[in-house]
Every structure is written in structure tokens, then in C-alpha cells.
Amino acid sequence: MDSITNLLLSSFLCSILVGSTTAVKTISTTQSVKDGDTIVSIGGSFAHGFFSPGSSKNRYVGIWYNKISNDSRTFVWVANRETPVTDSSGVLMVTQQAIFVLLNSTESIIWSSNLTKPGKNPVAELLDSGNFVLRNADDDNPENYLWQSFDYPTDTFLPAQGDYTYSLDSHGFPQYFLRKDTVKVFRSGLWNGVRFSGMPTISSNPIYNFTFVLNQNETYFNYDLLNSSVVTRMVMNQDGVLRRMKWIEGSSTSWVEHLTTEMTNCNTFAFCGPYGLCTVNNSPECSCLQRFGPKFPKDWVPDTENSRFNVSMTLKECETMFLKNSSCMAYANSDVSGEGSGRLLWFDELVDIRVIENGQDLYQNGCL
Numbered sequence: 001m002d003s004i005t006n007l008l009l010s011s012f013l014c015s016i017l018v019g020s021t022t023a024v025k026t027i028s029t030t031q032s033v034k035d036g037d038t039i040v041s042i043g044g045s046f047a048h049g050f051f052s053p054g055s056s057k058n059r060y061v062g063i064w065y066n067k068i069s070n071d072s073r074t075f076v077w078v079a080n081r082e083t084p085v086t087d088s089s090g091v092l093m094v095t096q097q098a099i100f101v102l103l104n105s106t107e108s109i110i111w112s113s114n115l116t117k118p119g120k121n122p123v124a125e126l127l128d129s130g131n132f133v134l135r136n137a138d139d140d141n142p143e144n145y146l147w148q149s150f151d152y153p154t155d156t157f158l159p160a161q162g163d164y165t166y167s168l169d170s171h172g173f174p175q176y177f178l179r180k181d182t183v184k185v186f187r188s189g190l191w192n193g194v195r196f197s198g199m200p201t202i203s204s205n206p207i208y209n210f211t212f213v214l215n216q217n218e219t220y221f222n223y224d225l226l227n228s229s230v231v232t233r234m235v236m237n238q239d240g241v242l243r244r245m246k247w248i249e250g251s252s253t254s255w256v257e258h259l260t261t262e263m264t265n266c267n268t269f270a271f272c273g274p275y276g277l278c279t280v281n282n283s284p285e286c287s288c289l290q291r292f293g294p295k296f297p298k299d300w301v302p303d304t305e306n307s308r309f310n311v312s313m314t315l316k317e318c319e320t321m322f323l324k325n326s327s328c329m330a331y332a333n334s335d336v337s338g339e340g341s342g343r344l345l346w347f348d349e350l351v352d353i354r355v356i357e358n359g360q361d362l363y364q365n366g367c368l
């Protein structure tokens with residue numbers, strides 16, 4: 001930390017202040033953002049700066065929608081949620097090592113971003129997508145960002161520091177889990193090539209499209225707006241409910257709910273226990289899997305945490321691997337788009353299996 005502090009102090013002394021409410025393209029290591037300065041993204045969609053929520057006197061660094069009236073200012077990201085600056089002396093800077101640091105008046109580091117890749121000549125920029133990025137000055141290839149706020153989401157779209165987190169889990173086939181502290185309460189289900197199997201309400205719509213990227217380098221879910229004049233955000237509240245909201249500009253401008261996570265008992269993680277099967281409209285919802293039953297149980301997909309996947313395997317190869325391994329419990333297509341491709345094998349207990357309309361087939365012992 002000492003060398004960082006020394007470096008900080010030297011760049012602090014020769015810093016040039018950005019000046020209030022400017023659409024600056026980038027912030028370099030010789031500049032700083034002080035409380036009162038506002039940075040606006042090039043297209044004018046988002047603004048970045050210091051703020052105090054409600055009647056609080058604490059100061060936070062965050063990003064908000066720039067086109068929404070200041071009375072309804074809506075934040076999409078906050079840097080120092082846990083460590084506010086207690087007065088208006090905060091200064092945000094970029095170091096040579098490509099780290100953001102937030103200093104108070106006595107030059108103590110209040111918050112800093114995590115070092116990811118070493119940079120040379122790093123600059124910060126607020127993109128029109130709301131992503132606050134650090135990159136090398138001469139490199140604006142998105143793949144090469146040194147750091148980006150999209151990797152550290154707060155309450156909007158992805159995890160927050162709070163009781164609940166919604167995050168991508170890469171054990172087995174990647175899927176999203178909503179956890180209360182460490183307890184799993186909801187599972188998105190796996191991406192089946194079209195959508196998340198456990199979230200049938202997220203389907204094609206006129207506002208946004210979405211995709212899931214899974215390759216050897218990265219795994220993420222992404223959505224794109226189909227109409228750039230629509231303002232929408234996905235937020236998780238303090239009770240763990242995910243909502244997609246849409247901004248309606250009009251006589252009574254407000255955020256209206258476009259979609260919420262359907263919450264039934266079957267959405268509760270492992271509600272029916274191991275080898276249980278949950279069916280929303282059945283009473284009771286739970287029934288048992290017939291492990292060696294004569295039929296192919298239709299339309300359910302268990303938790304993939306204890307699974308292995310191989311997107312280039314054929315069904316025949318999957319079956320062979322399945323038969324060879326006695327701890328293997330089931331297998332299925334990992335991608336149901338088109339004729340179906342990719343294979344997924346489950347090991348150990350099968351949990352969180354649901355019957356869903358337009359779901360997918362799961363193959364078990366006895367079904368072969």
C-alpha cells in the first residue's frame with residue numbers, strides 16, 4: 001500500500017480538476033474528480049459524480065440516469081456503498097497502476113477499485129451504456145478493459161452487498177443463484193440456448209433482447225435495448241425480488257414495473273428435496289421422481305451445480321459416458337435451440353427439478 005500511497009500523493013499534488021458538470025471524454029492519471037464535478041457520458045445517457053441519498057450528509061460516488069429529472073434521480077451504481085466520505089472533500093483519482101482511489105481531505109483511501117491487469121497510461125471513461133471503465137489510453141477495445149464497473153454491479157441488474165445476492169455460479173453448467181446470505185433461495189436454471197429454464201417469464205419482448213455467452217474465456221448474460229429511447233433497468237430489492245422497470249416520461253413520470261420474478265413454491269430452491277419434482281399447478285406441488293421408471297420424465301431440469309457439460313458431445317457419446325459412470329444420475333441437451341446440441345451430465349443427488357411448459361427432456365437410468 002505504501003508505494004501506492006506515495007504515487008497517489010505525487011499525482012495528487014499535480015492534479016488538474018475536471019471542473020463541474022462537464023462532458024469530458026476521459027479522466028487521466030493527472031486529473032481528478034472532486035465532489036461537485038459531474039461527468040456526463042458522451043451520448044448524454046448517464047452521469048457520474050458525488051451525491052448524498054435522501055437526507056444523508058454522507059457522500060457517495062455513483063452513476064445515475066442523466067436524462068431523468070433531478071427530483072427522481074435514479075442511481076445505477078455506487079462505488080463506496082460501505083464507506084461514505086463524511087464531508088464534501090472527497091476526490092476520485094486514477095493511479096498509474098490502473099486503480100480508482102477515493103480520498104478524503106486527509107488523503108486517506110476511503111475506497112479503491114481492485115487491481116485486475118496492470119495498465120500503461122490508464123484513463124477512465126463513463127460509457128453511454130452506464131459502464132465506468134478503465135482502459136489504456138490508446139486501446140478502446142472492450143475486451144481489453146483494465147477494470148469496469150459492470151464487473152462490480154451494485155443493486156441494479158446484479159449482486160448487491162446486502163442480505164441477498166444474485167450471481168452467476170460456475171460450478172457445473174453455469175447458472176444464476178439468488179442467495180439469502182449463503183442459502184440458495186432461487187435458481188435461474190440453465191441457459192438452454194433460448195432462455196433460462198427456470199425463468200419462463202423472461203421471453204422475447206419489444207423492449208430488449210438477451211443472450212448468454214459461455215466460452216473458455218468468459219460467461220455472462222447480456223441484454224440489448226431494441227429501442228435506444230427506452231430507459232429500462234433490472235433491480236433487486238432488499239427482499240430479494242428482481243424487477244425489470246421501465247421509465248415512462250409523461251404527466252406523472254415514474255418507473256413502472258415491466259416484469260418481476262415469478263415467485264411460486266417451485267421457484268424456492270430445492271423446495272421438493274432431492275429427487276423431488278415440483279409442478280406449479282399440482283396440489284401438492286411435489287411428487288417423486290421415478291428413478292427407474294418406464295417413461296422419460298418430461299420437461300424438467302435439475303440444479304446443474306453437480307453437473308459436467310460438453311457443448312460438442314453427441315447424444316450417443318453422452319449416453320456412453322453416462323452408462324460408464326455409476327455416479328451419473330441423468331443427462332440432457334445443454335442447448336435446445338434447433339434440434340438440440342451439447343450434453344449435460346448430472347452426478348450425485350438431483351435437486352430442484354420443475355415441470356415447465358415448453359421445458360426440456362431429461363434422460364435417466366431406465367430410460368435408455
Ligand SMILES: *[C@@H]1O[C@H](CO)[C@@H](O)[C@H](O)[C@H]1NC(C)=O
Nearest residue numbers: 021065066067068069070071
Ligand atoms: C440536474 O441538475 C444539474 C445541475 O443543477 C443540471 O445541469 C441538469 O441539467 C439537471 N438535469 C435534469 C435532467 O434536469
Ligand SMILES: *[C@@H]1O[C@H](CO)[C@@H](O)[C@H](O)[C@H]1NC(C)=O
Nearest residue numbers: 086104105106107108109110
Ligand atoms: C479520512 O479517513 C480516515 C480513514 O477512514 C479517517 O481516519 C479520517 O478521520 C478521515 N478524515 C476526515 C477529515 O474525515
Ligand SMILES: *[C@@H]1O[C@H](CO)[C@@H](O)[C@H](O)[C@H]1NC(C)=O
Nearest residue numbers: 112113114115116151152153
Ligand atoms: C477485491 O479483492 C479482494 C482481495 O483479493 C477481495 O477480497 C474482494 O472481494 C475484491 N472485491 C471485489 C469487489 O471483487
Ligand SMILES: *[C@@H]1O[C@H](CO)[C@@H](O)[C@H](O)[C@H]1NC(C)=O
Nearest residue numbers: 208209210211223224225226
Ligand atoms: C439484439 O439487438 C441488438 C441491437 O438491435 C443486436 O445488435 C443484437 O445482435 C441482438 N442480439 C440478439 C441475440 O438477438
Ligand SMILES: *[C@@H]1O[C@H](CO)[C@@H](O)[C@H](O)[C@H]1NC(C)=O
Nearest residue numbers: 143144213214215216217218
Ligand atoms: C479466448 O481468448 C484467447 C486469448 O485471448 C483468444 O485467442 C480466443 O479466441 C478467445 N476465445 C473466445 C471463444 O473468445
Ligand SMILES: *[C@@H]1O[C@H](CO)[C@@H](O)[C@H](O)[C@H]1NC(C)=O
Nearest residue numbers: 206226227228229230231249
Ligand atoms: C421507441 O420508443 C419511443 C419511446 O417509448 C417511442 O416513441 C418510439 O415510437 C419507439 N420507436 C420504435 C421504432 O419502436
Ligand SMILES: *[C@@H]1O[C@H](CO)[C@@H](O)[C@H](O)[C@H]1NC(C)=O
Nearest residue numbers: 309310311312313314317318
Ligand atoms: C467434448 O466431447 C468431444 C466429442 O466427444 C471430445 O472430443 C472432447 O474432448 C470433449 N471435451 C472435454 C473437455 O471433455
Ligand SMILES: *[C@@H]1O[C@H](CO)[C@@H](O)[C@H](O)[C@H]1NC(C)=O
Nearest residue numbers: 307308324325326327328347
Ligand atoms: C464418474 O464421474 C465423476 C464426476 O466427473 C468422476 O469424479 C469419476 O471419476 C467418474 N467415474 C468413472 C468410473 O469414470
